[in-house]
Amino acid sequence: MDERLRKIINDSKNVVFFGGAGVSTESNIPDFRSEEGLYNAKNKYGLSPEEMISHSFYLKNTETFFKYYKENLIYREAEPNKAHIALAKLEEEGKVKAVITQNIDGLHQLAGSKKVHELHGSVHRNYCTECDSFYDLEFIMDEKNCESHIPICPKCGGIIKPDVVLYEEPLRESVINEAVMAIMNADTLIIGGTSLVVYPAAGLITYFKGKNLVLINKSKTPYDNRADLVINDNIGKVMGD
Ligand code: ZN
Numbered sequence: 001m002d003e004r005l006r007k008i009i010n011d012s013k014n015v016v017f018f019g020g021a022g023v024s025t026e027s028n029i030p031d032f033r034s035e036e037g038l039y040n041a042k043n044k045y046g047l048s049p050e051e052m053i054s055h056s057f058y059l060k061n062t063e064t065f066f067k068y069y070k071e072n073l074i075y076r077e078a079e080p081n082k083a084h085i086a087l088a089k090l091e092e093e094g095k096v097k098a099v100i101t102q103n104i105d106g107l108h109q110l111a112g113s114k115k116v117h118e119l120h121g122s123v124h125r126n127y128c129t130e131c132d133s134f135y136d137l138e139f140i141m142d143e144k145n146c147e148s149h150i151p152i153c154p155k156c157g158g159i160i161k162p163d164v165v166l167y168e169e170p171l172r173e174s175v176i177n178e179a180v181m182a183i184m185n186a187d188t189l190i191i192g193g194t195s196l197v198v199y200p201a202a203g204l205i206t207y208f209k210g211k212n213l214v215l216i217n218k219s220k221t222p223y224d225n226r227a228d229l230v231i232n233d234n235i236g237k238v239m240g241d
Contacts, residue, residue, distance in 0.1 A: 001086065002238045004229055008188055008212045015096045016186035017087055018179075019235075020201060022193020022217060024103045026081045026236045032072050041068070054167040062159065066149040069162070070141060073104070074123055080111035082240025083192065088112035098182035102194065102201065104164050117179045119171055119200060121164040126151065130158025171200060183207045192216040192235040196223050 001009075009015055021031040030037060032049045041049045045068065051057055052068045080088075088111040090096040099108050100117045106124045108116045126135040133155055140151035140160055151160035165171055183189060187210040194201050195217060205213075205223060215227045216238050224230045231238050 001241065002231055005190075005214060005216075005231070005238060008214060008229060009090065009095055012095065012188040012212065014186050014210075015090065015188045015190065016098050016100065016182050017096060018100045018183070018189065018191045018194070018201065018204065019083075019108075020102050020192070020194025020196075023081075023083055023101070023235055024078075024105055024107065025193070026083065026234060027075075027078045027105070027107055029075045029078050029103075029105055029107075037072065040072070050167050053164075055169045058161075058166055062150050063148045066146070066151070070149065073164075074137070074141065075105065076137065076141070078105060078107060080107045082236040083238075084108055084111035084113070086239040091115065097186065098179075100179045100182060100204070115182075117175055117182065119165070119175055119179065121162070121172075123162055123164060125163035126160050127163060128153035128156060128158045129161050131156045133160075135160050176200065179204060180207050184209065186210045188212040188214065190214040190216065191221075191223075192239075194221075195219060196221040 025031055037049050041047060041052055045052060058065045084107050087096055087099055087108065091113055098115045098117060099113050100119065101108060102119050104118065104120050104123050106122050124137050126140050131153060133153055139145055145151055153160055183204055184207050186208065189208045189210060196202055213227045214229045215221055215224060216231045216235050218232060218234065
């Protein structure tokens with residue numbers, strides 16, 4: 001781990017980590033909003049990724065929604081990287097009190113983190129829109145359980161919808177509240193893998209009243225001048241070993 005970061009963590013009692021897409025890209029999960037993702041979506045479907053995974057598109061073109069979703073947002077072979085592993089270990093040691101993530105891949109939990117606030121939900125939770133029955137990722141990815149890519153509840157015939165916040169859908173209030181509380185109680189906030197320009201990241205940061213603000217991102221962010229430590233590098237490299 002970066003020595004400056006290690007010193008800050010050692011001197012802290014309540015560390016909260018807020019992570020963006022950059023945390024997952026290091027586990028080889030491409031950011032579907034990246035230029036390449038944008039190009040792929042436009043090329044194949046004539047729409048932007050944001051349009052493809054919007055609530056209205058889900059309602060109108062459910063079949064194409066699921067096709068795109070399964071092709072572009074699901075990476076079942078992905079494994080936690082050094083950043084996920086370091087955060088899980090720091091939680092076990094009592095340093096990290098919460099992880100707040102914009103990612104939907106569940107890699108923090110796979111690494112062993114317990115207190116994870118998933119702002120955009122998780123691909124691992126899926127619920128029948130009719131009877132609310134739970135289904136895991138394996139179930140909805142198995143085409144045997146689907147009708148033209150659309151997962152169908154065997155109990156009632158309803159459509160199974162991923163517990164992922166789509167564009168046009170509001171974030172879940174309870175999750176935001178938990179994230180805000182965690183940030184308000186933190187003495188150190190580490191923000192990694194996000195350029196902090198998109199909602200809700202930029203808004204959440206204003207709740208932080210603690211001592212150390214650490215920004216780890218490959219490129220500059222609008223908050224660099226407010227931070228106590230800025231590291232422009234890969235998050236796995238900064239937090240690992
Ligand atoms: Zn059902």
